[in-house]
Amino acid sequence: MRTDTTGRVVALHLAVIAVLVALLWILPDYHRGVMARVLVLSVFAMGYNLTFGYAGLLSLGHAMFFAAGLYGAGLAAYYPGWSVLPSFAFGIACGGVLALVVGFLALRTTGVAFMIVTMMFSQVFYLTTLYYTTWTRGEEGLVLGTDLRTVSLGAATLELWEPTTRYLVAVGLFSVVFLATMAIARAPFGRILIAIRENEERMRMLGYDVHRAKLKAMVLSGLFCAAAGAAYALLFGYVGSSFASIQYSILPLLWVLLGGAATTLGPLFGTVFMFYVVDVTSGYTSAWLLVVGVALILLVLFFPKGVFGTIRERWLKWLP
Amino acid sequence: MAAVSPLLVTRDLTRRFGGLTAVDHVDFELPAGEIRAIIGPNGAGKTTFVSLVCGRIQPSSGQILFDGADITGLPAHERVKRGIAYTFQITSIFPNLTVFDNVALSVQRRLIDKGGRMTARDLEAGVAEALARVHLTDRVDMTAGKLAYGHQRLLEVAMGLALKPRLLILDEPTQGLSDAEIDSFIALVREIAREATVLLIEHNMPVVMALADRITVMSNGAPLAEGTPAEIRANAEVQQAYLGSTADV
Numbered sequence: 219m220r221t222d223t224t225g226r227v228v229a230l231h232l233a234v235i236a237v238l239v240a241l242l243w244i245l246p247d248y249h250r251g252v253m254a255r256v257l258v259l260s261v262f263a264m265g266y267n268l269t270f271g272y273a274g275l276l277s278l279g280h281a282m283f284f285a286a287g288l289y290g291a292g293l294a295a296y297y298p299g300w301s302v303l304p305s306f307a308f309g310i311a312c313g314g315v316l317a318l319v320v321g322f323l324a325l326r327t328t329g330v331a332f333m334i335v336t337m338m339f340s341q342v343f344y345l346t347t348l349y350y351t352t353w354t355r356g357e358e359g360l361v362l363g364t365d366l367r368t369v370s371l372g373a374a375t376l377e378l379w380e381p382t383t384r385y386l387v388a389v390g391l392f393s394v395v396f397l398a399t400m401a402i403a404r405a406p407f408g409r410i411l412i413a414i415r416e417n418e419e420r421m422r423m424l425g426y427d428v429h430r431a432k433l434k435a436m437v438l439s440g441l442f443c444a445a446a447g448a449a450y451a452l453l454f455g456y457v458g459s460s461f462a463s464i465q466y467s468i469l470p471l472l473w474v475l476l477g478g479a480a481t482t483l484g485p486l487f488g489t490v491f492m493f494y495v496v497d498v499t500s501g502y503t504s505a506w507l508l509v510v511g512v513a514l515i516l517l518v519l520f521f522p523k524g525v526f527g528t529i530r531e532r533w534l535k536w537l538p
Numbered sequence: 539m540a541a542v543s544p545l546l547v548t549r550d551l552t553r554r555f556g557g558l559t560a561v562d563h564v565d566f567e568l569p570a571g572e573i574r575a576i577i578g579p580n581g582a583g584k585t586t587f588v589s590l591v592c593g594r595i596q597p598s599s600g601q602i603l604f605d606g607a608d609i610t611g612l613p614a615h616e617r618v619k620r621g622i623a624y625t626f627q628i629t630s631i632f633p634n635l636t637v638f639d640n641v642a643l644s645v646q647r648r649l650i651d652k653g654g655r656m657t658a659r660d661l662e663a664g665v666a667e668a669l670a671r672v673h674l675t676d677r678v679d680m681t682a683g684k685l686a687y688g689h690q691r692l693l694e695v696a697m698g699l700a701l702k703p704r705l706l707i708l709d710e711p712t713q714g715l716s717d718a719e720i721d722s723f724i725a726l727v728r729e730i731a732r733e734a735t736v737l738l739i740e741h742n743m744p745v746v747m748a749l750a751d752r753i754t755v756m757s758n759g760a761p762l763a764e765g766t767p768a769e770i771r772a773n774a775e776v777q778q779a780y781l782g783s784t785a786d787v
Binding site (some may be wrong): 416418420424428 | 697
C-alpha cells in the first residue's frame with residue numbers, strides 16, 4: 219500500500235522552524251535584522267508561490283497585494299492611530315478584498331493576457347499611491363513611530379521595533395504561513411490547484427469549477443501577501459510606494475523560481491539566497507548586478523526547476 | 539413517448555463552425571441502461587455531438603435534456619456533477635501526477651459533492667476500487683505519464699468510473715490498443731454498463747458489434763440510421779455511407 223509521508227513532512231517543516239528560532243542566538247545583530255526582513259519577504263514569496271507555483275497562474279501584479287497590506291496596516295496606524303492588532307487585521311483584509319476583485323476580473327483571461335491584466339491592475343495601484351501623495355508621501359513614504367508599533371496585551375507589552383521581538387514575530391508569521399502552505403499543498407485543494415495547472419480542460423470534465431478554484435487560490439494568495447505587507451509596515455515602520463512598483467511584482471517570481479516553484483521550502487530558500495547574494499556582492503563590487511545575473515544563469519542551468527524542485531525530482535519525491 | 543423517459547434526449551441540436559454545420563438538427567434519444575454506439579465516417583460530427591452533450595462546446599441551437607431536465611445552458615462541470623462523464627478521444631490525463639492522484643481527483647470530486655467530511659481512508663478506498671476495475675492497482679504510485687499507452691487509456695477510463703457517472707461517454711476508447719487489450723476492454727465496458735448508461739464512439743467494428751445494444755450511424759452531421767447491430771449490418775444505406783468505404787480496412 220502507499221507509504222504515509224505525513225510524519226516525515228511535518229517533522230521536516232517543524233525542524234526548519236526550530237532552526238529559524240535557534241538562529242536568534244546564533245546570528246550576529248546585523249544578520250538577525252536582515253533575516254527578520256527576509257522572513258517577512260519570504261511570506262510574500264510563499265503567497266506568490268500558491269498561485270504561481272501550485273495553480274500555475276503567472277501574475278505580474280502581486281506587488282499590489284503586498285502593498286495593500288502595507289498601506290492598509292500603515293495608514294490605519296498612522297492616521298486614525300489604530301493599535302497594532304486591528305491595523306494588522308485591516309491590512310490583511312485589504313489584500314483579501316483586492317485579490318477577490320482583481321481575481322474575479324483577471325481570471326477571465328489566461329496566459330499572457332493574465333500577466334498583462336494583473337500588471338495593469340498593479341500599476342493602477344502603484345500610481346494611486348503616488349496620486350495621493352499628500353496622504354502617502356509617495357516614494358518618500360511614511361515612517362511609523364515606535365509608539366505605533368507597540369502591542370499591549372494586558373500587562374505585557376510587545377515592542378515590535380526591538381530586534382529580538384521583531385525577529386521572533388517574523389519567525390511566528392513565517393511559521394503560520396509556512397505550515398498553512400504545507401497543509402494546503404497536501405490537502406485535496408492543493409491537488410486540485412496542481413491538477414488545474416497540469417490540465418485545466420480535464421479538470422473541467424471531471425466536474426470542477428476551475429474559475430472558482432483559481433479565485434480561491436488568488437484570495438488565499440492575496441491574504442498571505444497582504445499579511446507580509448502589513449507585518450512589514452508594523453515591524454520595520456516604513457510604508458512607501460516603491461513596494462507597489464513593478465519591481466516588487468518581479469522579485470517574488472525570481473525568489474520562487476530560484477527556490478523551486480510549487481515547493482513549500484523553495485520561497486524561503488530563494489528569498490534568503492537572493493538577499494544575501496545582493497548583500498555580499500554589493501559589498502565588494504559596484505557590478506553586483508552582474509554577479510546576481512551569473513548566479514541566476516548557473517541556477518537555471520543546473521537547477522532548472524529551482525533548488526527544491528530539482529531535489530524533489532531527483533531524490534526526495536515526498537517533498538510537498 | 540414510452541413510459542420510461544430516456545436518460546438523454548437532444549432536440550434539434552445544431553452546431554455550426556463558420557460555414558460548416560458539424561451537427562445538423564439532431565434528435566436523439568438514449569434510454570437508461572443501454573450501451574449505444576455511434577459510428578460514422580471521419581468528419582460525420584460524432585465527437586462534436588458528444589462534446590455538445592457533455593458541455594465542452596456550446597450548441598448553436600437546439601436543446602439537451604438529461605434525466606428530464608434541460609441542461610443546454612449548464613457549464614461542463616455542472617453536467618459532470620449531474621452524472622455525465624466524458625473520456626477524451628486523445629488521452630487526457632495528468633501526466634506529471636501519480637496514478638493515485640489522477641484517480642483521486644475524480645474520487646474527491648464525488649465525495650465533496652456528497653457532502654460531509656472526506657477522510658483520507660474514503661479517498662484511498664475510492665481510488666483502490668476504481669483502479670482494481672481496470673487492473674492498474676499495482677501501478678498506483680507510478681507517474682501517470684510513464685505508463686504504457688494502453689494503460690494510460692485504462693487510467694482515463696478509471697478516472698471516468700471513479701466519478702460513478704450515470705452516463706459514461708467513451709470517445710474512441712480502443713484507439714491504439716492491442717488486440718489483447720481490446721478483449722479485456724470489452725469485458726470492462728460490459729461490467730460498467732451494469733451500473734451506467736454508455737455512449738460509445740468507436741471505429742473498430744468488432745468492438746461495436748460485440749458491445750452495442752443499439753447503433754446510431756451518423757453521416758454529415760445527422761443520424762442516418764439507428765437500430766440493433768444486426769439491423770445496421772443489413773442496412774444498405776449504411777453500407778454505402780460507411781461500411782462500404784472502409785471495407786478495404
